[in-house]
Amino acid sequence: MTTSSGNLAQKAVTETAIKIDNLNKWYGDHHVLKDVSLDISEGEIMVVCGPSGSGKSTLIRSLNHLEEYQEGVVSVFGQPLSRDRQSHKIIHQTMGMVFQNFNLFPHLTVLQNCTLGLTWLRKMSERDADKMAMRLLDRVGIAHLATRYPGQLSGGQQQRVAISRSLAMEPKIMLFDEPTSALDPEMVKEVLDVMIDLAKTGMTMVCVTHEMQFARQVADRVVFMADGEIIEVGPPEQVLVNPQWDRTREFLQHIL
Amino acid sequence: MNNGALNIGVLLGLVWLLPLMSKLIPLRNFVLLSWIGLYPFVGGYLFLGGRFGEELGLVHGAMTCLALAFLVILYANWILSALGKKGLNELFVPLVSRLVERRIHLFSFVAVWLLVALVIALGLSQVSLEPVPIERWGGLFLTFIIAGFAITMAIPVGVILALGRRSKLPVIHWLSMTVIELVRSVPLITVLFMAVTLLPIFLPADMEFNKLTQVLVAVCLFAGAYMAENIRGGLQAIPKGQYEAAATLGLGYLHTMVLIILPQALRMMIPNIMTSFISLLKDTTLVSIIGLFDIMLMARNIANDKDWVGMHTEPLVMISVLFFILCYSMSQYSLNLEKRLKVDR
Numbered sequence: 001m002t003t004s005s006g007n008l009a010q011k012a013v014t015e016t017a018i019k020i021d022n023l024n025k026w027y028g029d030h031h032v033l034k035d036v037s038l039d040i041s042e043g044e045i046m047v048v049c050g051p052s053g054s055g056k057s058t059l060i061r062s063l064n065h066l067e068e069y070q071e072g073v074v075s076v077f078g079q080p081l082s083r084d085r086q087s088h089k090i091i092h093q094t095m096g097m098v099f100q101n102f103n104l105f106p107h108l109t110v111l112q113n114c115t116l117g118l119t120w121l122r123k124m125s126e127r128d129a130d131k132m133a134m135r136l137l138d139r140v141g142i143a144h145l146a147t148r149y150p151g152q153l154s155g156g157q158q159q160r161v162a163i164s165r166s167l168a169m170e171p172k173i174m175l176f177d178e179p180t181s182a183l184d185p186e187m188v189k190e191v192l193d194v195m196i197d198l199a200k201t202g203m204t205m206v207c208v209t210h211e212m213q214f215a216r217q218v219a220d221r222v223v224f225m226a227d228g229e230i231i232e233v234g235p236p237e238q239v240l241v242n243p244q245w246d247r248t249r250e251f252l253q254h255i256l
Numbered sequence: 257m258n259n260g261a262l263n264i265g266v267l268l269g270l271v272w273l274l275p276l277m278s279k280l281i282p283l284r285n286f287v288l289l290s291w292i293g294l295y296p297f298v299g300g301y302l303f304l305g306g307r308f309g310e311e312l313g314l315v316h317g318a319m320t321c322l323a324l325a326f327l328v329i330l331y332a333n334w335i336l337s338a339l340g341k342k343g344l345n346e347l348f349v350p351l352v353s354r355l356v357e358r359r360i361h362l363f364s365f366v367a368v369w370l371l372v373a374l375v376i377a378l379g380l381s382q383v384s385l386e387p388v389p390i391e392r393w394g395g396l397f398l399t400f401i402i403a404g405f406a407i408t409m410a411i412p413v414g415v416i417l418a419l420g421r422r423s424k425l426p427v428i429h430w431l432s433m434t435v436i437e438l439v440r441s442v443p444l445i446t447v448l449f450m451a452v453t454l455l456p457i458f459l460p461a462d463m464e465f466n467k468l469t470q471v472l473v474a475v476c477l478f479a480g481a482y483m484a485e486n487i488r489g490g491l492q493a494i495p496k497g498q499y500e501a502a503a504t505l506g507l508g509y510l511h512t513m514v515l516i517i518l519p520q521a522l523r524m525m526i527p528n529i530m531t532s533f534i535s536l537l538k539d540t541t542l543v544s545i546i547g548l549f550d551i552m553l554m555a556r557n558i559a560n561d562k563d564w565v566g567m568h569t570e571p572l573v574m575i576s577v578l579f580f581i582l583c584y585s586m587s588q589y590s591l592n593l594e595k596r597l598k599v600d601r
Contacts, residue, residue, distance in 0.1 A: 066500055092506030103501035107519050116515065117505040162501075169505060 015077065017042045017173055017204045023062060023072035025055075025228075032058050033069065034228045040206060042077075042172075045199050047215040047236070048208045050225035051251055056208045059225070060175050063206070064095045076173070096166030100178040102158040104150035110137065110161050111146040114168045121169075136164040140194045156187030160194055167198075174198065176207040210255060216240060224248045261385050262397065265302035269295055272327055275334055287330065292408050294323035303393070303401075305385035318373075321380060325373035344368055390466050394549030396578075401468075402475055402540045402550070407533050409476040414483025415518065421488060432484070439481035444539050447474045452546050471543055479536050486528045490521030523597055530590035534583045551575060 018040040025033040032055045040046050048056045061067040063074055065081070065088070073080050076094055081087040105113050114133035118124040124132070137143040140160040142153075150158055159179055166174060176195065180188045192214050199205060199218040209215070215222050215236050222239040224232040226247050232239050243249045272291050297319040333343040345365040352364045393401070420432030439447065451474035452467055459465075494517050502512040522529070544553035555571035558564050 064504060066503065088506075092504075095504070097500075097504040099497060099501065101495075101497050103495075103497035105498065105501070105516055105520075107523065117507070120511055120515065121506055166504070 014044075015042045016040070016075075017044070017077060018063060018206070019073075019075040019078075020059075020063075021073045021075070023059070023069055023074065025058060025062065025067070025069040025071075032228050033062070036072070036228075036230055038223065038230065038233070040173075040204065042204055043202045044220045045205045045218050046207070046221055046223060047219040048206065048223045048225060049210065049212070049215065049251075050223075050231075051254075053227075054225040055228040056223075056225045057177055058228075060177050060206055060208050063175060064091050064097055066097075092169070094172045095175060096169055096171035096173070097175040097177065098159070098162050098166055098179045100181050102150070102155070102162045102182075104158055104162055104165070106150050109147050109149055110142070110153070113150065113161060114165045117165075117169050133164070133168055136167050137161070139197075140164050141190075154187060155183045156190045159183065159187075159191045163191075163194055163198070173204040173206065176205065176209065178208050178210070180209065180211055212240060212252075212255060224251070226251070261302045261305060265299050268298055268302070268327070272330075275330055278334060290323075290326055290330075292412075294319070294326055298323045298327075302385070304388060304390070306387040307384040317377070317380070321373040321377040322369070324376045324380075325369055328372055328376070329369060390468050393468065395554050396551045398468075398543075398548060398550045399540055399552075402472065402543060402548075403537045405472050406475045406479040406536050406540065410479035410483040410532065410536065411487075411522075411529075413476060413480025414487050417480055417484035418487040418491060419513065421484065422491060435477070436481045436484050439478055440485070444475075444478055445542055445545060447478050448542060448546050450474070467546070467548060471546070471548060475536075475540065475543075479532070482532055483529065486525050486532060487518075487521060489528070490525035491517065493524055494520055526590055526594050526597070530587060534586050537582060537586070538579060551578075 016039050018038075020036055020038040020040075023033050023036040024031075036055075036059060038046075048060065050056050058067055062069045065083070068083075075081065076090055079087075079090055081090065104110075105116070108116065111130065111133055114136060115124075115126070115129040118129035118132060119126060122129075134143055134146060137146055140163060142157055142160055142164075145153060145157060145161075150161065153161065163179075179195070180191050183191065188211065192211060195205070195207070195214065196218055207214075207219075219236045221233060222236045223230055224239055224243070224245075224247075231245050232243060232248050238244075239248065240252065243252060269291075272287075272295050275287055297316060300316065301320045329344050333345065336343055345368050346361070348364040348367045349360055352367065353360045356363055417432045417436055420428045421436060423429050423432070448471060451470040455470055456465075498516055498520070499512065502516045507515065541550060541552040544550050544556070547553075552575065555575055558571050559566060559568050
């Protein structure tokens with residue numbers, strides 16, 4: 001069961017946002033992604049879970065070319081991506097990413113972190129960029145911290161800044177690479193709340209996460225990966241509550 | 257007259273940097289860049305003297321006028337903004353907005369700049385300064401010129417070499433690495449000697465630089481190579497996540513480096529960079545060996561003067577005190593800078 005064609009049929013009305021076709025990746029001899037194929041529809045919330053070392057981070061990082069892969073094709077809105085300029089442009093125009101370690105720019109204020117792309121790439125005037133960034137910061141509830149530097153913020157606040165920074169570039173797809181794994185437990189919720197709000201707006205989201213509660217609440221489909229393979233794909237109630245495969249059951253027992 | 261021009265030249269250099277302290281001036285990075293890019297023309301004119309169109313070449317003359325015009329606009333804007341009015345560069349906005357649709361403010365600024373430069377050019381063509389050949393430059397002034405040039409050029413040259421060394425393109429990588437390793441493994445004195453004696457042999461016969469230019473190039477290369485390794489150390493300390501975050505935002509190589517990586521790397525390396533600057537300032541005394549009359553050679557010649565025969569200790573003590581004051585204030589400044597920048601984090 002590598003793809004779930006049943007679910008696709010339900011979503012046939014909407015466009016395919018990302019189509020992953022037989023992705024293969026090796027680190028030397030180590031086969032980290034084995035024939036991974038997956039379709040993600042527009043507006044779909046896809047949660048990727050699995051034990052560490054299962055290749056889920058590598059998969060999500062392959063989507064926006066932070067990792068190279070040796071075989072297979074990733075298409076975004078019907079456009080197959082390669083390593084050329086055109087593909088890079090498509091990636092940057094459609095995808096935003098949030099990292100485990102936030103990766104905010106420490107020498108810039110919160111506001112500057114958000115406006116950087118707008119003023120330098122979109123050539124937006126400073127005033128318009130500030131206005132737009134402030135709106136986004138307000139949405140994630142940290143507009144009052146706009147003039148602080150990332151080092152002065154808590155982890156949860158930093159991750160919310162990172163989300164607004166990505167959203168400022170108006171992506172169609174948001175990739176989350178373990179956004180809450182580096183956070184203290186009491187800060188996880190504030191980030192997840194922002195993500196849930198975002199999910200409600202109809203954003204296409206791919207989230208690598210261990211937060212099963214979040215998966216159950218908002219995910220349209222859950223992907224379970226182990227050893228570089230997709231073991232199971234399906235709606236959360238199926239994969240998380242009633243898994244078909246032993247490997248999934250074993251993992252869920254550990255995590256819940 | 258000569259001394260007057262010299263003093264004005266040094267003063268102008270300081271005056272140019274003064275607006276950096278005010279928060280009223282927008283784009284203060286550009287003021288600093290203009291100091292590096294434009295001030296040398298004014299300084300050169302005032303130090304060298306000469307008449308417009310004769311000793312002073314056309315390009316140099318034009319650049320001097322542009323530089324002075326920039327300074328005038330800078331100060332006018334400072335005063336105007338303190339009074340709460342619009343800057344001088346906005347003067348032509350209504351006119352320009354009729355002619356072009358985009359970049360109105362840029363065109364208006366250029367128009368005002370050229371106009372002011374023209375007025376200054378008309379004024380300058382009436383003045384004539386007594387020409388001073390470079391060979392007659394000497395003393396502390398020469399030390400400052402060489403050290404100042406080396407210090408301002410070290411960072412740009414160092415950044416280019418450091419980025420070149422990290423480049424994935426083999427030609428650029430090997431070229432930068434060769435320059436860095438070659439220059440670093442040779443003492444400064446030999447670099448200076450080579451610049452003065454060997455360089456003219458390789459250059460075409462009709463191309464002749466004066467000794468100071470050759471020395472400046474050599475010192476600049478030397479400082480750049482050392483700075484490159486400092487900066488490379490800073491670059492390596494930047495986590496990979498910063499590059500990835502910049503890439504996912506869509507920033508290209510140049511944007512990533514200039515906006516994200518270099519500001520952090522340079523900030524991290526301030527103590528090392530300042531150490532390099534201090535040793536550079538002290539190293540400039542070596543130019544006395546190849547016969548440039550800097551403060552060191554001046555001091556030694558005092559002892560040969562018939563009125564001051566045998567005065568060896570006093571000038572050297574004086575120079576030591578002078579260098580201590582300079583170097584100590586530089587290191588204090590770097591501590592201060594570090595403290596100020598740490599507040600941000």
